[in-house]
Amino acid sequence: MKIAFFNFFFFFCLLQSCTCDDTIMRTRSMRDGDVIFSEGKRFAFGFFSLGVSNLRYVGIWYAQVSEQTVVWVANRDSPMNDTSGVIRFSSSGNLCIYASVNTTEPLWSTNVTESIPEPTLVARLSALGNLVLLDSVTGKGYWESFDHPTDSSLPFMRLGFTRKDGLDRVLTSWKSPGDPASGTFSLRINRTGFPQLILYKGLTPWWRTGSWTGLRWSGVVFQILFVNNQDEVSMTNRVMDASVITRMMVNETGKVQRLTWSAGEKRWNVFWSIPKEECDNYAHRGLNGYCRPTSSEACTCLPGFEPKMPRDWLLRDYTGGCSRRNKTSLCREKEGFVKFTHAKIPDTSVARVDMNITLKECKQRCLRNCSCLAYASAYHEGVGGEKGCLTWHGDMLDTRSLLNSGQDFYIRVDREELERWNKNGSLGKRRAIIIVISLIAALMLLAVISFCFVRKRRKSNRDRRSSTTLPPGSFDISDTFRFEEDQGGREWELPLFELNTIATATNNFDFRNKLGEGGFGSVYKGVLENGMEIAVKRLSKNSGQGMEAFKNEVKLISKLQHRNLVRMLGCCVESEEKMLVYEYLPNKSLDYFIFHEEQRVELDWPKRMEIICGIARGILYLHQDSRLRIIHRDLKASNVLLDNEMIPKIADFGMARIFGGKQIRGSTNRVVGTYGYMSPEYAMEGHFSVKSDVYSFGVLILEIITGKKNSAFHKESLNLVGQIWDLWNKGEATAVIDKLMNQDINDESEVMKCVHIGLLCVQENASDRPDMPSVVSMFGHNANDFPPPKHPAFTSGRKPHVKNDDLSGENSTSVNDVTLTDVYGR
Known part of the structure; x- marks a missing residue:
């Protein structure tokens, strides 16, 4: 009954047009301008151009999104120059793109080599955004776009490889936002060693997830379905709510992003993006290095290792990596392992894997092998605990700490290093407890002393302010950098920078670091010793209203915290200098x-x-x-x-x-x-x-x-x-x-x-x-x-009396300048 109904449906579509809603029929073709839509009309398939370009491509895009978002391009490296293109089936049964009706050599093809039945062959765009070549009667599939992704991964699309046919599903970035040709960056599951997801720039690793922990990729926050068996190694993104429009993509700048469409804001919101910090860069620490982003000493060496080129490390150049501190071999008495928690374990492409032993057996195996330098479990089985064994037998790359994910990682060290680590690193449980209790007691004592000091200082400041008259043009520093809030009586302080620090950061206010100038004074770019870029507003000595503006800005912006307000880092009041220090905005x-x-x-x-x-x-x-x-x-x-x-x-x-x-x-x-x-x-x-x-x-x-x-x-x-x-x-x-x-x-x-x-x-x-x-x-x-607008102000060219017009000038570009314009009322 179902087959009979479909045959009628198929015949009806042949009579009507080349397409049947979501389907391209075997005996018809699509011309430029024809479009098919998936069931539910979330996705569309057809010809398109990007921006002002006249080049024509064939692909799949979101039909329900106002911002043109293409998720798959068939002929990304072979565009057409005009609208003469046509999509049709070849004599062998492949879906092909031709430059014109009369062209016999296709620009692109599904390239299926097995025999395909002709009469019931169709191409259908599924509700998931997958273009599938299939037998419309039996349902057998011969080819699908999900197996040949471009830069985007949609929900229920697999990334990874199948072992039998060697098919590798890889995301490859566009060349640029207006050019979908194959770009520099690609995201794939590595075939060697233990599986891990790696972003490459060309052939060079750029970022990697860490290994599969049994619950997620190490260092990746969202949930996925992961398969690792004799047939395939793959990952699949899933969504619980089918109404959510989301995708993962590799963009042309080398970022992997997870985006969700906001219908209300009519834009794509990025809720996860990587790499985003220094520790994310692959092998940034070099061989046997270890990155801790939450530490003031972000880069260090694994236990038992030391910087190979210490002088380079002082200059933040870690490419030389670390070498073993004790050059003698391991396999001596009383060796042990230092445990790292919440770690992204080293690159597993060179790790040895045994899924059939426990973590305890893994430790013993590593101790018996003199070349074994570290071990970890292969993955967690949820409630059942850790399973499998990963061991490293040479230099280790790309290790870092993670905040809320990662896994335990064990580094092999000799007796001296183990004693040093226990003394300086772990301190032992009893000693650690004593230190924690002592610190709490000291903090409580410090809090009491600070409370008494603050109350005394407040009283002293109030007495001094009530009995002292400041000379014109001067102000009390305590009023500006330490003051009570309007409600609650709480006191707040703004960090003070030393003049030498600011001078060093700006190369002594070099004119080449000058960003702009306004009524307040000049603005300079600076770089602090820790590498942070800053913008420094230096109060001009000739500014008649600068002091008042200075006090006002400090008191206001230092207490405001919002994504769309510039952030003040501190200020400098020394000698005759008055400066405000802001985050640098490039x-x-x-x-x-x-x-x-x-x-x-x-x-x-x-x-x-x-x-x-x-x-x-x-x-x-x-x-x-x-x-x-x-x-x-x-x-x-x-x-x-x-x-x-x-x-x-x-x-x-x-x-x-x-x-x-x-x-x-x-x-x-x-x-x-x-x-x-x-x-x-x-x-x-x-x-x-x-x-x-x-x-x-x-x-x-x-x-x-x-x-x-x-x-x-x-x-x-x-x-x-x-x-x-x-x-x-x-x-x-x-x-x-x-x-x-x-x-x-x-x-x-x-x-x-x-x-x-x-x-x-x-x-x-x-x-x-x-x-x-x-x-x-x-x-x-x-x-x-909306109500209709009424007559606006100042539409006749009439200006109020202006004493000093905009000091930034008509054609200047100002960087956070302050305009001091005096306008007198009529």
Whole structure:
């Protein structure tokens, strides 16, 4: 009955078209423009191009994801130059891609060599995203795309090799985001020794998982199904919830990433990525080295070994590795093993394996063999304990400690080393307990002494402040670097850097390390002795308002912790020097990208949207989610810095104001800020509130979308906001979209939604503007639900009276500069 029904279904599809929903029929072909969809329409198969390229590829992509995401490419190394391509079955039964209808030599083929029945042969795209060549009657499969992956691994796809036919399922990166050709990096299960997953750069190991522990790959956090038997060695990613859209990929920069699609944010979120730290780099420690990322001495040697080239280790060059301290052979009396816990054991491609003995028998076997240097269990059987035996008989590579995973690892040492280790390393259980108790007692005593000292110092500071008047232009260091929070009476301190440390880090403030300059002073890049990169803001001696801004910024930003705010590491107050020390952000400031065409081309629409949302979350934190309500008062493109992943971080709090309690607005006789970003009530009357920052954010949105400055863009006496407002009223607002990102926009309505939000933020009356919680919420809603924007401010080219215009200049790129602009009310 089932066969009869399918035959009818098959015949019906032949009459209708070349494709039958998810199926390519044997006697028909697919032309460029034809697409088949998997059941449920999660995946699509057909022809596609990438970016602005005219090259045509055939592959599989997510059909339900707004951001084009290709997961498999058939002809990745043999693209077509035009849309003349065709997909059809060859006379031998293989599915092939041809450059045109008349071409007989295929660009790509499934390349099945066994005999394939002709009448009932089809190619079907499964609901899992697997293109399968099969007999539609018997269900027998002859070929599937899951056996020939490109850069992505989907749920239920296997990676690994089968022993009988030698088929090796390997992930290989693209050459670049716009070129799916085979790239430099590949991820595969190693065939030699005990199985492990290794990322290669060319033929050189780049990163490896560690061996299979019985529960997971050592050093990998997510769960997988692992098979190691006489037929195959493979791993399969699984998901419990079929509605979750997730994939694992190897990107062109050499990172293995696990990503999940967020429908609400309309982007891929990376929740696991490797390598991400120094210890992840393969063999970074050299032969017989050991990496401990949580230790101040990250790299060391395994017990019984010492640096081969100690002088190189002082320069953080570990390539020479470690050699055995005692050159005499092992196999002497009273030898033993030093136990490492939570270890990623050394590269197992050279380890010897015996799955039929216990860990205790493994230890005895290693002791009897003079060449055996270390051992470990092959894997855990869950509740049943450890099983199998791995032994190493030569130099060991790529060993490190792990935080919450890994396994026990035993290193063979001689009697002297064992005694040294027990004395300096383990200390014995009894001695360790005594030390722990002593440390706890000492800490309790220290806490009592510190409490008494702090109370006495607080009283002394209060008495001194009440009886001492500081001279103009000076300030009390204790007020700035040690002060009580507004609630709870808790005291907080900011780390102080010595002037010599900062001078050394910046090469004595060498001009070649200078990143930028603003009203506050100059900004320098520095490198501390531990290798950490920093950015140093040095207060200019000629800055009339610098001291006030300095105190303000220290008190504010040092207590703020948010992903989208720049992080302060400390400050320096010594001699006449006043400096702020920040994390170094390599991608400079937002104005460097959006106001310069060469750099702006790097910002596609998804990246610009991420930047807009990141800035919004940072402002929301300042206005609502931090312990204090903070009005920034100088939000602009040059005060948004970008880290190495282009995550925006709001900077420069020298002009910011703290609001206490339920206060939501304030006023000043001295207006500071940058024309083009200032709200009308602030620029003209000195009134500021959370809505002042909302106005500045609205200008930022419009600048990011257009790639133009609000204050520098003039046409028919209009600034940028006015120009957009006119086009909006004419229904022609799409004309403002930056031409450099037109090709990256899959949904133009999303861009227009952001323009709509920007215009709502720059409305002339503060009461009409949304607050930041409403703005953040708008990004996740349909623009049809938004109110129409009212007339924005400053659209006639009229400027308030400005004493000193933006000190950063119209065409400069500032790095966390402070603009000191005096604007007087009417």
